[in-house]
Amino acid sequence: MGLKEVLKQKIDAHRPRTTRLLKEFGNVKLGEYTIEQCIGGGRGIKSLVTDISYLDPMEGIRFRGYTIPEVMEKLPKPDGKDYPYVEGFWYLLLTGDIPTKAQAEEVVADFKTRAQVPQYVFDILRAMPRDEHPMVMFSAAILVMQRESKFAKFYNSGFNKMTAWDSMYEDATDLLAKLPEIAAYIYRMKYKGDTPIAPDYSLDFGGNFAHMMGIKPPYDDVARMYFILHSDHESGNVSAHTTHLVASALSDAYYSLSAGINGLAGPLHGLANQEVLGWIQDVYQKLGGKVPTKEDLVKFLWDTLKSGAVIPGYGHAVLRKTDPRYTSQREYCQKYLPNDELFTVVSMIYEVAPGILQEHGKAKNPWPNVDAQSGVIQWYYGLTEYDFYTVLFGVGRALGVLANITWDRALGYAIERPKSVTTKMLEDAAGIQ
Numbered sequence: 001m002g003l004k005e006v007l008k009q010k011i012d013a014h015r016p017r018t019t020r021l022l023k024e025f026g027n028v029k030l031g032e033y034t035i036e037q038c039i040g041g042g043r044g045i046k047s048l049v050t051d052i053s054y055l056d057p058m059e060g061i062r063f064r065g066y067t068i069p070e071v072m073e074k075l076p077k078p079d080g081k082d083y084p085y086v087e088g089f090w091y092l093l094l095t096g097d098i099p100t101k102a103q104a105e106e107v108v109a110d111f112k113t114r115a116q117v118p119q120y121v122f123d124i125l126r127a128m129p130r131d132e133h134p135m136v137m138f139s140a141a142i143l144v145m146q147r148e149s150k151f152a153k154f155y156n157s158g159f160n161k162m163t164a165w166d167s168m169y170e171d172a173t174d175l176l177a178k179l180p181e182i183a184a185y186i187y188r189m190k191y192k193g194d195t196p197i198a199p200d201y202s203l204d205f206g207g208n209f210a211h212m213m214g215i216k217p218p219y220d221d222v223a224r225m226y227f228i229l230h231s232d233h234e235s236g237n238v239s240a241h242t243t244h245l246v247a248s249a250l251s252d253a254y255y256s257l258s259a260g261i262n263g264l265a266g267p268l269h270g271l272a273n274q275e276v277l278g279w280i281q282d283v284y285q286k287l288g289g290k291v292p293t294k295e296d297l298v299k300f301l302w303d304t305l306k307s308g309a310v311i312p313g314y315g316h317a318v319l320r321k322t323d324p325r326y327t328s329q330r331e332y333c334q335k336y337l338p339n340d341e342l343f344t345v346v347s348m349i350y351e352v353a354p355g356i357l358q359e360h361g362k363a364k365n366p367w368p369n370v371d372a373q374s375g376v377i378q379w380y381y382g383l384t385e386y387d388f389y390t391v392l393f394g395v396g397r398a399l400g401v402l403a404n405i406t407w408d409r410a411l412g413y414a415i416e417r418p419k420s421v422t423t424k425m426l427e428d429a430a431g432i433q
């Protein structure tokens with residue numbers, strides 16, 4: 001028997017042990033926590049510290065103590081714009097203070113001095129097959145800039161735990177300032193006939209991104225809103241946790257963010273925003289291009305669940321209500337694109353999916369998360385290439401995770417090393433003979 005066949009037999013024999021432990025002995029304590037938490041991805045185990053954001057299951061996210069509406073209202077905005085400077089939000093994430101307009105604009109100016117992307121990044125992107133997923137391109141572009149790391153140079157020239165945050169902050173800011181151009185370059189190269197648009201350094205983070213994407217205002221405000229909404233969701237989600245984990249080995253911001261972006265590319269995490277649009281397009285296709293009715297959607301939702309797939313954009317590991325990031329984008333749609341066809345379909349899904357998920361009886365949270373709504377706005381402004389959506393999420397997520405690893409170094413957090421046990425040890429704890 002070959003290796004793979006032997007392995008298959010072992011897996012088939014092992015699976016019932018894990019299932020039994022979960023089903024019959026999930027509540028057995030292993031110290032302060034249970035077998036279910038140990039097998040089930042560490043749900044609810046308090047083992048991470050962050051002050052950048054906090055996720056309450058019923059209220060949703062707060063950034064540095066501020067709700068989403070408070071952040072949008074209190075932070076300074078570019079003249080004539082409805083949404084805040086991303087740079088001012090970075091100031092808030094790092095310090096916990098709402099910056100004045102002058103302070104935010106100082107960060108805007110600082111970002112411009114750091115924004116130039118090295119030519120070799122474009123060369124590497126151009127050398128990649130054009131059908132590579134944009135998240136691969138995005139992650140590779142971040143990783144390849146590791147040679148610029150000030151933190152790595154600091155480490156090699158004599159590391160000091162007390163001042164390590166300084167070069168981590170420098171790397172984090174250098175990286176962030178370059179992400180809009182990298183993301184927009186990937187977009188224009190891959191989807192718009194290889195027509196990159198040069199940056200306009202007179203613009204802020206969101207404004208310059210919209211300019212380089214080639215999408216007119218108010219897309220600049222959409223970009224500001226989108227990046228802020230997707231920035232952080234405390235530390236336990238896959239992208240934040242991965243970035244933190246890799247940085248805990250004193251890997252620099254380039255290694256760490258690239259790893260976090262790879263985690264974001266998973267369909268159960270950031271890729272869900274692309275999956276939502278893919279799912280809806282599938283519905284259209286199956287109906288021969290006809291706009292689905294509520295009845296059509298009910299049928300397709302059940303078909304999806306019966307096929308064993310998840311409803312993308314619904315459910316959450318921590319939240320137990322509609323995600324306020326969903327609500328915030330829904331309010332944008334109600335204000336700026338109330339009659340948009342896709343918005344109508346997504347709203348119909350919102351009316352039927354929670355009830356279906358409740359009836360299905362598996363998901364602990366039947367309510368929509370951020371990803372259920374975000375594609376609608378992008379689509380409306382002409383960004384219909386939905387496999388690019390996770391890159392947008394990644395630019396936003398970088399704000400939160402980079403603020404976190406700067407503070408990780410400031411506080412000298414330890415290298416992560418949770419303890420694992422064997423299945424036999426769990427069976428012993430459960431009293432299984």
Ligand SMILES: CC(C)(COP(=O)(O)OP(=O)(O)OC[C@H]1O[C@@H](n2cnc3c(N)ncnc32)[C@H](O)[C@@H]1OP(=O)(O)O)[C@@H](O)C(=O)NCCC(=O)NCCS
Nearest residue numbers: 268269272310311312313314315316317362363364365369
């Ligand atoms: C987000 C997500 C990964 C959280 O996973 P989780 O913490 O394990 O969620 P739960 O504890 O509620 O899962 C319990 C069960 O419900 C299922 N479930 C959860 N959300 C579901 C959904 N949207 N559709 C169908 N089933 C779902 C899970 O797959 C799991 O099934 P299992 O027991 O057969 O493994 C999950 O809700 C999901 O896959 N959602 C769809 C993808 C998505 O929108 N991701 C973006 C998150 S921001």
